[in-house]
Amino acid sequence: MAVVFVLIALLVLAVLVTGNWYVWRRLFRDTTRGPGAVRRAGAAAIVGGWALTIGALVAERAGAPFWLQQTLAWPGFLWLALSLYLLLGVLAGELVRPVLRGVLERRARRRAAATAPAPEPASIPAGTAPAPAGEPADSDTSAGPGDSTEEGTANSGGTPTDPTGPTDPAGPSRRLFVSRVVGGAAAAAAVATVGHGTYGVLRGPKVKRVTVPLAKLPRAAHGYRIAVVSDIHLGPVLGRGFAQKVVDTINATQPDLIAVVGDLVDGSVKDLGPAAAPLAQLRARHGAFFVTGNHEYFSGAEQWVEEVRRLGLRPLENARTELPHFDLAGVNDVAGEDEGQGPDFARALGDRDPERACVLLAHQPVQIHEAVDHGVDLQLSGHTHGGQLWPGNLVASTANPTLAGLERYGDTQLYVTRGAGAWGPPTRVGAPSDITVVELASRQA
Structure with a gap:
């Protein structure tokens, strides 16, 4: 097992080194005339960016002082996103x-053809009458070895214009010019993409509305609204101000119930308790409920369960509560299995009345298969971020039954929100953040 891990690590390292060398080559080596300050600065920027990224990841996982985590997180995680789109940009530039x-x-060939001198007419020796029309000229009138012909002029009158050579002897060659244009466009596109994606996250999630019909839901519960939020990821980058935006957005929807379906934090209660404080302001007719995500188990899940309870949310740890018109259940995330706190569907759902509609809160979409086995009507999940950074959606879709949105699995429906925040880079591309208001519909209405 250790050998396999080492081989995979070496493969990943080789891919990273090759990819970054390729980016350096296209953006710095191919756009300069020779070794110099620009090439050295480019190499230093790439190496330094990755040093910050690794430092940010290590500091977060090692529980370094929070001020150090914050110092490293912004430049380190943004470089992670920027390097991805620089690579994609230079790859696209190859086309x-x-x-x-x-x-x-x-264009150079057309210009050369337009400026080439016209061939001079052949001279006729004195005393020689021009040949009659229709007769060939006398052989003596052909050009001699010392006379200028069109071919001779082209070959002896200096170096002709080379269509593959420089467009301007005083400026960069055509190859250098192309490299600068393509490299500059790739860099500009990468910066613009990351900038726009970061702005989208910091601006806060938008509200998405989805109607879900449930066969067992009574008429009295028709139109019941559940505000679903996942993957807030409070941490060194997204702090108290972001949490306040999320809370204000949820409260503005005036939901009947709030479901926080995991990955609330990336850090300890000691460091992030003040950032999570705005959650105490959440308001809904039937309250706010919480289930753990995998990141809670990296951050001290037991302490966070107690903290959200103190803030007024109700944790559902493999538990169920009976609301007036349906059952609401919650299971722990599968990451809790390593700590003996994994999901227990039998405990949460085993003795319930199967005639009542049931809504299940479970962080990861992969838990849908057990939900189907236990007769759940609707599972609400997060975890995927919708891929977060395109083309990450292609990878995430292979690991999850549903990447985002509503899908049906037998008699059970699964809704997956893209989440409110972001992990790692505070950036989203092709997967905008959301808070979803799920409106339950009765088929009896």
Whole structure:
């Protein structure tokens, strides 16, 4: 097992080194005339960026002083996102590079053809009458070895314009010009993408509304609204101000019930207790409920369960409560199995009345299969972030039965929210954050 781990680690390291060398080559080596300060600065920026990223990850997992985590997190995690889109940008540039070079070469050939001197007419020796029309000229009138012909002029009158050479002897070559244009465009696109995606996260999640019909839901519960929020990820980057935005957005929807379905925090109660304090302001007719996510088990799950209880949320640790018109149940995240606190569906659902509708809170979508086996009507989950950074959605979709949105599994429906915050880079691309208001609909209405 150890050998396999080492081999995988070496493979990952090789991919990272190769990818970063390729980015350095396209952005710095190919855009400069020779070794110099620009190439050295580019290498230092790439190495320094990854040093900050590794430092941020190690500091967070090792429980370093919180001020140090905050200092490293912003530049380190943003570099992680920027390096991804720099790589994608230069890869996309490989498609543009030959097209741009071909356009420039064709334009250079047209310019060379337009400026080439016209061939001089052959001179006729004195005393020689021009040949009659229709007859060939006398062989003596052909050009001699010392006379100028079109070919001779082209070959002896200096170096002709080379269509593959420099467009301007005083400026960069065509290859250098193409590299600068493509590299600059790739860098600009990467910075703009990360900037826009970061702004989208810091601005706060938007409200998404989904109607879910439940066969067993009574008419009296038609239109019941559950505000679902997941993956807030309070930590060194997203703090108290972000938590306040989330709380204000949820309260503005005036829900009947609030479901916080895991990954609330990335850090200890000691460091993040003040950041989570706004959760005490959550308001709903039937209260706010909480289940653990995998990140709670990296951050001290037992302490956080007690903290959210103190803030007024009700943890559902493999437990169920009977609301007026349906059952609400919650199970722990599968990451709790390592601590003997994993999900227990039998405990949460085993003795319930199967004639009543049941809504289950479970952080990870993969828990849907056990939910189906226990006759759950609707499971509410998060965890996936919708992929967070495109093309991460392609990877996340292979690991989860549903990446985002509503899908049906037999008689059970699964809704997966993309989450309110972000893990690692405070950036989302192609997967906007959301708080979802799930409106239950009775088929008897």
